[in-house]
Amino acid sequence: MTDVSRLPGSAQHHWDWQLRAACRGADSSLFFHPPNERGEARDARESKAKRVCGGCPVRTACLRHALETRERFGVWGGLGERELRTLLDPAREERGDRDAVCRPAA
Structure with missing residues (x-):
């Protein structure tokens, strides 16, 4: 039998x-x-999600x-993907380098 006494406890509180x-x-x-x-459909869906977040106790x-x-997809804590990315990588936003991943290498 495996000895689990040295394993960390439950992380349920997280x-x-x-x-x-x-x-x-x-x-x-x-x-x-x-x-x-894209466009209006995406904005409308995201607005609905943010309204749910607006009254959320957590x-x-x-x-x-x-x-x-470093979640980059979805609506989390009332913020959409663009807002999350701005918080996660402010230096990239300052450089105006938003689409660097999509640009072909020179």
């Missing part, structure tokens, strides 16, 4: 906030865009989680 989230049980497609969604914990894990 995730308990999710049990109280306003989005719990909601369709995840509200918070994550489908392929090829909004701060959700945003903290997104920033700590």
Whole structure:
């Protein structure tokens, strides 16, 4: 039998906030865009997701989680993808280098 006495304890306390989230049980497609969604459709979906976040009791914990894990996709803590990316990589935004990943190498 494996000795588990030296393993770290449960990390459940790191995730308990999710049990109280306003989005719990909601369709995840509200918070994550489908392929090829653009323009007004994307903005409308994201606005609906942000309204759910607006009254969420764990909004701060959700945003903290997104920033700590460098989450770049979806709506987290009331912020959309563009807003998250700005917080995650401010130097890139200052350089105006938003699409560097998509540009071919010279």
